[in-house]
Amino acid sequence: MTATETPIIERGNVDSTPRPPAIIVDQLTKRFGDFTAVDHVSFTVPRGSIFGFLGPNGAGKTTTLGVMLGLIPATSGTARILNFDIHTQLPEALERTGAMVEKPALYPYMSGRDNLRLWAYLAGIDDETRVERALAEVDLTQRADAKFGSYSTGMKQRLGIATALLRDPELVILDEPTNGLDPAGQREIRALIRRLVRDGRTVILSSHLLYEVQEICTDVAIINHGKMIASGKMADVLNTRDSIEIRVDRPDDALPFLQQIPNVEDVALVDGLMVVTVDSSHTGPINRKLVEAGFDVTELRPRQRRLEDEFLTLTGTAKPEGSPDDSD
């Protein structure tokens, strides 16, 4: 490795040259004995994205993140973090990355601030302003002198995230950060993640909660049984099948009418609304046919296929909702 091979890329860089993705994972594989926990996983995390790493419990999310961070040796494959190869340039990658993959050890009898000071000391960070900055970023300045043991679950989790922010990292990797939190605590974490990205960072958020990923992520990778199922821009992963929603005055008559139109793949009546699966280029002609046949069309719009449907179709998981985590 030479210094010339490892360009230092800073946040806020206004250089016109396109910057490499925050992360490129390439055919990463991890076997535990005969069991393949991560099976040739590849995905790319664009700079400045909130990247959802979505999969049911046991899918291989933590193992993948652990391998990327050098906590678990890879069986094969590689990854580049901020353009540094994890096999040959891990220290350079980790210097610019903040991660919370396992719950950090924090002392209940010490204040939040003193816990962070200790972390900073152990990490060799002697800049006291970093502790204060991290406290502010997780919105704990007001409660920094209270004992960690007196914190709510959400506050404890936020202080854990603060440990990952001490180095002012470009990239933040959070493994299921909302696990065990009530809806208010989950919202606070989402607000925190949005702030981190607004400040120019890239955030990876692993989750088994669809609604969470749907709500804040710009990009997504779905993993199940150690295998990559889909990845890309959220909108692309959402819109894998075109359909339109149509509201008409006589839905029971419109249903058989629509079914006999060529190009219409499927029609379903959902709460009085027709959901018509058809290439979006046929939207206009379908509208015209309905009107010509005497139907009163009051609403017609493209339907975003919910990631939840996608997730269910792709993983076959029967437990899509935010069911409490029972593993990890």
Ligand SMILES: Nc1ncnc2c1ncn2[C@@H]1O[C@H](COP(=O)(O)OP(=O)(O)O)[C@@H](O)[C@H]1O
């Ligand atoms: N050290 C290990 N030894 C053997 N199997 C493991 C080990 N760590 C994880 N696994 C298995 O690998 C699979 C993926 O686990 P994990 O990465 O923790 O999934 P997730 O984080 O998506 O819930 C699970 O079946 C888990 O039991």
Ligand SMILES: [Mg+2]
């Ligand atoms: Mg996990």
